[in-house]
Amino acid sequence: MSDSCAHWIGAESRYCAATGGVRMFLVGLCCPLHTPNALRGLPEPQPGPGYPVGAWTTPSPISDSRVHDARAVASGKRRSSPHVYRAAQAAVDKTT
Secondary structure: OOOOOOOEEHHHOEEOOOOOOOEEEOOEEEOHHHOHHHHHOOOOOOOOOOOOOOOOOOOOHHHHHHHHHHHHHHHOOOOOOHHHHHHHHHHHHHHO
């Protein structure tokens, strides 16, 4: 059943198996008649503008926590090996 609609039609005890316009959804491959929105009676969402220009350059909270961790190591408040301490000091000098 590759590239065919995987929607189960219970009243007919069979899969839809349509091949036109099939797309992948979380529930599996669906034809336009059996998309999650179509089954709920809702219109399909229109394509939007996409991700904002700076979406991939926005700093994540994870990298922010690494900067704070480097500051703690560089200040001596957090124990570390000498080479990690020097690297943290260098990282903090670059960000300030």
